[in-house]
Amino acid sequence: MSHLGYARLMAVDRDHVLRTAAALLTRRSTATMDEVAKAAGISRATLHRQFAGRDALVRALESLGISECEAALGRARLDEGPAAEAVRRLVREIEPSAGLLAFLYSENQLFEGEEQNAGWERIDARVTALFRRGQDSGEFRIDLSPAWLTEALYGLLAAGAWSVLDGKVARNDFTFMIAELLLGGALRREES
Amino acid sequence: MSHLGYARLMAVDRDHVLRTAAALLTRRSTATMDEVAKAAGISRATLHRQFAGRDALVRALESLGISECEAALGRARLDEGPAAEAVRRLVREIEPSAGLLAFLYSENQLFEGEEQNAGWERIDARVTALFRRGQDSGEFRIDLSPAWLTEALYGLLAAGAWSVLDGKVARNDFTFMIAELLLGGALRREES
DNA sequence: TCTGCATGAGACATCCATGTCTCACTTGGG
DNA sequence: CCCAAGTGAGACATGGATGTCTCATGCAGA
Incomplete structure (x- = not known):
């Protein structure tokens, strides 16, 4: 269950991050990873843990x-x-x-x-x-x-x-x- | 005449640079100043002499x-x-x-x-x-x-x-x- | 309560484009 | 012939974004 719960939690967060990133980058396509993280309400470190880098995002x-x-x-x-x-x-x-x-x-x-x-x-x-x-x-x-x-x-x-x-x-x-x-x-x- | 000739020469070069830059940036909007210069057949130094920076360009x-x-x-x-x-x-x-x-x-x-x-x-x-x-x-x-x-x-x-x-x-x-x-x-x- | 785990904060190191500078070359006009 | 001006090449410093790392905190489950 820990595996399932973990995976599900990550999936939810990941989706939320993606959608806020999409909303932000739609307006300012050059937004910084830092801005993307702030917009998603997470730290840059966590953002990097979910997406290896800007390219991955x-x-x-x-x-x-x-x-x-x-x-x-x-x-x-x-x-x-x-x-x-x-x-x-x-x-x-x-x-x-x-x-x-x-x-x-x-x-x-x-x-x-x-x-x-x-x-x-x-x-x-x-x-x-x-x-x-x-x-x-x-x-x-x-x-x-x-x-x-x-x-x-x-x-x-x-x-x-x-x-x-x-x-x-x-x-x-x-x-x-x-x-x-x-x-x-x-x-x-x-x-x- | 030296003034006129100088101004005219710069204008011609400037126009040529602008047009090649336009053609390049149309394809790759993130092209480097170095690439723009190469595309125009001039050095990066000369490009900077004509346009203070990327913003100016x-x-x-x-x-x-x-x-x-x-x-x-x-x-x-x-x-x-x-x-x-x-x-x-x-x-x-x-x-x-x-x-x-x-x-x-x-x-x-x-x-x-x-x-x-x-x-x-x-x-x-x-x-x-x-x-x-x-x-x-x-x-x-x-x-x-x-x-x-x-x-x-x-x-x-x-x-x-x-x-x-x-x-x-x-x-x-x-x-x-x-x-x-x-x-x-x-x-x-x-x-x- | 204790423990593991993800997170946040921040300190680096690094890379890359940019901007500035110097210097040698050559080119056109006097 | 000589000189001034523009140019090309390249060194150098700078800044900003990126990527990596550590460490303390908070929290959820055992």
């Missing part, structure tokens, strides 16, 4: 982002119903992770290749498949590649997360704005 | 980005013709600066306030006014705020620039993809 955050993304992908049920509705569900489900995603998105413009590319590629594949399904069903236009629609979704998620952080847009509008712009664009539609 | 890049943006805004003639066409012109004119803009965009998620906010606010105001004009003329939908459309444009420009760098989309498609997604979205339009 960022990699753990990346794992967290990947698993949250995949969880959101699962909840969104991308294969069911109209592709447009699936996109709306996806944006709604991924909203709580958007800040973390934005951090990782801008961070990964640096770490080329290596790392846990496999996870992101799996996610990319699922999102891209969704857009391709929408094209095949005739819902989506075919002159914008699924790859670009996927990247655009990431860019809009990051822009939305940062806009909310800056107070430029209301948090409640996040899902609506992103999904509507991605799907319908800025132009008015004649019919509807 | 980044601030100079910010000034460059602001002036390139304003130049693009001017060439795009945002007040003329349909707003949608003005948006397309803007994206086309701003494309060469998109990489630099992406760097500054992600960088500014860190430097809160201070700096030369005035320049960005002027640009924001002009872009926002364009979207507002499109709404007033009935071209653009009114359920997406001009502020969000502006932020979305920035996000899409960054996503596009990075996608091109990563080889995920072709450079030739840059303008088309961004303008089309921003204006029309992913959904197929019934008529047209």
Whole structure:
């Protein structure tokens, strides 16, 4: 039992640290290990005991982002119903992770290749498949590649997360704005 | 003449350094002053003679980005013709600066306030006014705020620039993809 | 109560980017 | 030809973040 209790305690703490670190690094991506520790309410020593170093922390955050993304992908049920509705569900489900995603998105413009590319590629594949399904069903236009629609979704998620952080847009509008712009664009539609 | 020649020479070198630095920092935003110097083909000492430090370099890049943006805004003639066409012109004119803009965009998620906010606010105001004009003329939908459309444009420009760098989309498609997604979205339009 | 264990606090040592300085070179103008 | 100015190369000091270590404290379980 001591083993189980120990492991569970560590897991809980680790998760709490990861989430506060994500919240902090979303706002200031250069935050110090000391700041991360303070934000989590623990000492730098303990932080180092849980994560070997800054790299390990960022990699753990990346794992967290990947698993949250995949969880959101699962909840969104991308294969069911109209592709447009699936996109709306996806944006709604991924909203709580958007800040973390934005951090990782801008961070990964640096770490080329290596790392846990496999996870992101799996996610990319699922999102891209969704857009391709929408094209095949005739819902989506075919002159914008699924790859670009996927990247655009990431860019809009990051822009939305940062806009909310800056107070430029209301948090409640996040899902609506992103999904509507991605799907319908800025132009008015004649019919509807 | 020695004064003039000196000033002109420095200006040319300075511009060359700025542009190579922009190209490098677009790819690796944490590049060292030493790497920046090597990329520009000068020594670190000379780099320091032209830019007091890294901050000064980044601030100079910010000034460059602001002036390139304003130049693009001017060439795009945002007040003329349909707003949608003005948006397309803007994206086309701003494309060469998109990489630099992406760097500054992600960088500014860190430097809160201070700096030369005035320049960005002027640009924001002009872009926002364009979207507002499109709404007033009935071209653009009114359920997406001009502020969000502006932020979305920035996000899409960054996503596009990075996608091109990563080889995920072709450079030739840059303008088309961004303008089309921003204006029309992913959904197929019934008529047209 | 006693004991083990994680923690917090802090003292180092280390690394790396930065910033400053010197000195020799070469280059262009007088 | 000579000199002044810019440059490149490199040494050097500095600061900040990181990583490692020790030690005292607090706490939970035996």
